Amino acid sequence: MKRFSLTIQGWLLVLPALSVLVVFTHWPALATFIDSFYSTPKGRRPSRFIGLDNYEQMVGDPVFWKAATNNLIFLGGTVPLSIALSLIMALWVNDKLKGRAALRMAFFTPTILPMIAVANIWLFFFTPQYGLLEQITGLFGAPSWPWLGSDKTALFCVIIVAVWKEAGFFMIFYLAALQQISPALGEAASLEGASRWMFFRRVQWPLLMPTTLFILINAMINAFRLVDHVFVLTHGGPNNSSTLLLYYIYEVGFKYWDTAYAATLTTVLLVTLGLIAAIQYGLLERRVHYR
Amino acid sequence: MERQNPYQPKGIALTLETIGAWALAIIWILPLAYAVWTAFHPPEFSTRFILSAPLTLDNFYRALDAAPFARYALNTFLLVTTILAGQLLLCTLAAYGFARYDFPGSGLLFALVLAQLMIMPDVLIVENYRTMSRIGLVDTIPAMALPYMASAFGIFLLRQTFKTVPIELDDAARVEGASALQILWRVYIPLAKPVYLAYALVSVSHHWNNFLWPLIITNSVEARPLTVGLQIFASTDQGIDWSIICAATLLSAAPLIIGFLLFQRQFVQSFMRAGIR
Numbered sequence: 001m002k003r004f005s006l007t008i009q010g011w012l013l014v015l016p017a018l019s020v021l022v023v024f025t026h027w028p029a030l031a032t033f034i035d036s037f038y039s040t041p042k043g044r045r046p047s048r049f050i051g052l053d054n055y056e057q058m059v060g061d062p063v064f065w066k067a068a069t070n071n072l073i074f075l076g077g078t079v080p081l082s083i084a085l086s087l088i089m090a091l092w093v094n095d096k097l098k099g100r101a102a103l104r105m106a107f108f109t110p111t112i113l114p115m116i117a118v119a120n121i122w123l124f125f126f127t128p129q130y131g132l133l134e135q136i137t138g139l140f141g142a143p144s145w146p147w148l149g150s151d152k153t154a155l156f157c158v159i160i161v162a163v164w165k166e167a168g169f170f171m172i173f174y175l176a177a178l179q180q181i182s183p184a185l186g187e188a189a190s191l192e193g194a195s196r197w198m199f200f201r202r203v204q205w206p207l208l209m210p211t212t213l214f215i216l217i218n219a220m221i222n223a224f225r226l227v228d229h230v231f232v233l234t235h236g237g238p239n240n241s242s243t244l245l246l247y248y249i250y251e252v253g254f255k256y257w258d259t260a261y262a263a264t265l266t267t268v269l270l271v272t273l274g275l276i277a278a279i280q281y282g283l284l285e286r287r288v289h290y291r
Numbered sequence: 292m293e294r295q296n297p298y299q300p301k302g303i304a305l306t307l308e309t310i311g312a313w314a315l316a317i318i319w320i321l322p323l324a325y326a327v328w329t330a331f332h333p334p335e336f337s338t339r340f341i342l343s344a345p346l347t348l349d350n351f352y353r354a355l356d357a358a359p360f361a362r363y364a365l366n367t368f369l370l371v372t373t374i375l376a377g378q379l380l381l382c383t384l385a386a387y388g389f390a391r392y393d394f395p396g397s398g399l400l401f402a403l404v405l406a407q408l409m410i411m412p413d414v415l416i417v418e419n420y421r422t423m424s425r426i427g428l429v430d431t432i433p434a435m436a437l438p439y440m441a442s443a444f445g446i447f448l449l450r451q452t453f454k455t456v457p458i459e460l461d462d463a464a465r466v467e468g469a470s471a472l473q474i475l476w477r478v479y480i481p482l483a484k485p486v487y488l489a490y491a492l493v494s495v496s497h498h499w500n501n502f503l504w505p506l507i508i509t510n511s512v513e514a515r516p517l518t519v520g521l522q523i524f525a526s527t528d529q530g531i532d533w534s535i536i537c538a539a540t541l542l543s544a545a546p547l548i549i550g551f552l553l554f555q556r557q558f559v560q561s562f563m564r565a566g567i568r
Contacts, residue, residue: 006392010397014385025441096299098309109319113500113547115500116500120525124325127531189297190298266414
């Protein structure tokens with residue numbers, strides 16, 4: 001009887017949160033999948049089952065392939081760059097440098113600023129001729145270049161802004177982990193005559209591994225989620241050269257109102273996120289976090 | 292006594308490292324510094340950096356005249372408080388249930404909760420829009436807030452915290468005849484205060500800055516938050532008047548920037564605490 005009442009209490013406690021979760025996360029995820037097999041309702045024509053037609057459309061859609069490729073390049077650019085930079089920042093701030101509190105603040109500030117707001121300022125930096133970037137490159141006599149207006153560099157700019165936004169956030173996790181490494185290890189290593197590089201390579205880096213994995217997973221998820229700056233910087237252009245998957249979903253779903261096709265694209269995004277979850281599970285198998 | 296770190300750089304190495312760190316820091320702070328410069332100087336100085344340039348608040352007045360930023364700010368404030376209130380209530384109850392009630396099915400339910408760490412509402416925009424239009428909530432603050440209220444991250448964080456509370460405290464209160472909710476209110480919540488503070492800071496700054504979902508679900512001044520208002524303002528109304536855009540940018544981020552400057556340490560520690568699982 002006591003056991004029964006505890007069960008009821010437990011369910012009652014988790015039920016409110018769980019029902020909101022089901023309505024706004026689990027159900028939409030499932031509905032996305034279902035809708036991808038139906039047509040978009042148009043006017044008086046209701047949606048009907050069309051099997052894999054949406055997927056066929058997707059396979060033949062060059063913009064989808066462009067967005068997917070761009071997203072992989074975006075991932076390949078932002079993930080290693082932001083991890084490397086955040087590690088360097090943390091190592092620097094961890095040393096006793098002049099003004100380390102100010103340094104830490106400077107690195108961390110982009111984290112709390114709205115992406116949509118700072119993207120406007122980056123927009124100015126990248127503006128040809130009188131933008132800040134060209135005022136500097138102009139000093140060295142470099143020719144003017146439309147950074148955001150050229151399909152050669154637009155995606156590159158989108159990557160730079162994302163790295164700038166993320167690196168300081170990741171830094172604090174490295175910093176926390178570095179500060180947990182026992183000073184005795186450094187003393188022992190220096191007695192053995194290890195160089196600083198050796199100490200980093202053989203002691204600090206392995207001990208930072210769990211942090212690196214945590215950051216890696218977060219950076220990978222962000223690579224598929226961070227699109228706010230695309231709205232300001234390039235709108236996915238020119239010629240879709242800087243469009244990303246989520247941005248393309250927005251365009252299809254809310255500019256062309258082709259909801260069924262948007263659901264199909266979202267399915268691809270959900271499968272990708274599922275893959276990242278599988279990687280996380282594989283990598284972290286031996287040290288399960290959720291206990 | 293603080294122990295000496297033998298790998299603390301010295302001499303030239305220290306100088307080089309300091310220069311490198313400061314160079315990077317200057318690049319990192321440059322966008323904000325530029326925004327401050329341009330917002331407080333007349334437009335003709337937005338691309339010329341002369342120390343004798345006169346200071347002015349004109350750009351802020353012009354920005355406030357050109358778009359209803361006060362209304363946007365009110366909407367953002369209502370949005371983040373609605374979300375935070377919902378999160379605190381829902382996540383506290385659920386976290387307590389998962390931490391202290393080992394009922395049948397709790398493992399499976401908790402796995403369902405954790406799924407949201409991977410599949411965030413941020414990517415489910417198409418279906419969530421459909422849901423909102425079905426229940427007639429499009430263009431309202433609840434529509435912006437609801438998908439984020441049951442935060443898996445919040446439930447997880449609070450559950451971990453509640454699990455560290457000694458079970459003896461729980462038992463003692465139970466012996467005195469306190470109900471589950473009374474115990475939660477008098478024992479668990481007070482002990483978890485620092486975690487609540489950390490979570491609140493992260494939640495508020497996250498949702499203050501959120502853009503895509505509010506952009507989709509709002510279409511009027513009455514509901515639009517600052518991020519969306521700023522984007523519409525910067526892309527349509529102004530052309531390329533950088534000084535007014537910079538002023539608007541600072542206005543929309545001001546509460547966060549001021550809060551961050553005042554409570555820098557708490558911010559960094561909160562993000563750290565919230566991130567480490």
